[in-house]
Amino acid sequence: MSEPTHIAAPRLCLVAITKHGAALAAHLAGDLPEADICTSAKFAPQFAGVPNAVHAYDGALRDEIAPLFAAYDQIVFFVSLGAVVRLIAPHLRSKDEDPGVIVVDDAGQYVIPVLSGHVGGANAWSERVADLLGAAPVLTTASDVGRTIPVDILGRHLGWRVEAPKINVTRVSAHVVNGEPIAFVQEAGSPDWWTRPTPLPDTIHRYARFHDVPLERYAAVLWVTHADVPAGQWEALHERLVVYRPPLEADA
Template sequence: MKVGIISFTEGGALLCARLCSLYARKGWDCRGYVPKRFFRIGWEDIGIVRQEQTLAEWTGSMFREGRNLVFIGAAGIAVRGIAPYVRDKMKDPAVLVVDEMGSYVIPLLSGHVGGANELAVDLAGAIGAQPVITTATDVRGIFAVDVFAAKNRLVITDRRLAKQVSACLLEGKPVGFFSDFLFKDEIQGKWMPEGFRDHACEMNLWITAACKERYGKNCLRLVPRCVTVGVGCRRGTREKCLEEEIESALREGGIHPAAVKTLATIDIKSDEAGLLALAVKKGWELKCYPAERLLAVEGDFKESEFVRRKVGVGNVCERACMAEGGRLMLHKRSKNGVTVAAAQAQVQLETF
């Protein structure tokens, strides 16, 4: 956890030191910032520095670092400070306000996805303060799509539908709940959060890696990033060609593109410009395995003698996507000098 704490008064500086000490014991990456005139010798040992930036400069640096922000002072100061930097509820860091007496903790931004509500409750409990939570689902104890998705690292594929699911739950309307994956706490039957139904309704939620339609248009997909795409290609294959062939293969295999986490290939392709550029563009991890590792992968793979003579293994894409285990979802598909296969890792979900 990365946290930045700023204070403006002597009382705030003392509370800042208390919080920095607390978070240091938790092993968090915490930095505290206090006015020069209130700085005390020894505070540098718990991550506190003299504040020399303007409020705007400090806030901007925290946002760029993806650091959660705690303002010790008036809520208005925090609102003015973060205003130029607020962009996207799915990406903005958590922002909290604590009064200098340590009586109240108020999450201002990214209460769910950014974890501000959870951080506020944790912080309040540590200093004996009252957390002030205002989000409707929390206040009423109703399932929150974004919290559930963040907890399980699921991609929310449609924000409009996510809002509609929450609206239905708040209004007491039933929502269908379906999952292609098991939950860790499942013993008998299927776990289902309160307010949902095990049959299709007007609005539905489906946890899946599939791109096919099953529960109608009003169906929010939450997608785990659990798929590894194995790729083989000719030297010098362009990024656009690789992207088109991978996307086409995913459609053919019925795999949602948001499910892809990793791009895998043989190590002699580790300097392939098209693969490197595509991995960066898509935010995929690129894994490159030596031929010996790929040969050790167990399975029934269709081998090419020509490819074996070239790179030392007769099937790169299937062996590469299966190198870390999992289930082969898409067998070798070859077109325009690009071979593609895909495997799905095991997924176990946490209950809400």
């Protein structure tokens, strides 16, 4: 049996600038000892006794944003949503580069992924943070809300690599979330790719071989394979094909 693909733990930071926010962050830190703390020096004493590394700053939070974006994969702000949007706006680059950004309201009732929710993992972390705080996660990414296949990150936890033009990923994602019929062809890789607690949507039809798929019946094809995909197949399935490449050792 092959070893599971190693996924590095994300670099996580909790940011608090209010009394209530600091109290919530200190509570959360007890469950996330790997997380660093960034807080106004005024509220640093509230973190006395936590095992987490604490950075207490004296200036303005806006001066901390660039270093936070550079140092962390997930940033949980105990700050108002509007303030966070304004603070991070000058630092945004792309969904493939930006860290996940999460907001927790001052009462600890809601956890909202603001940035890189899907590709960056903020949606999944929002659900975890909400569970630890006894709060409600507020997700807006269509594939997560609809509990269907996340085309752009499918199999990431298994080390799968997406192989397709960006326009294909965009078009196929739209077909999936709109509930159109999708062929899922798995010729390689682990069968444990569906991780949601709900059943696979009935719009997703599974096949063991690409050649068994009646292509005219489907809006798009998701193909997990080690096989070469000729240019003719990409052209025939114009903007309707996304290919996934599992690690070769996963089939050993």
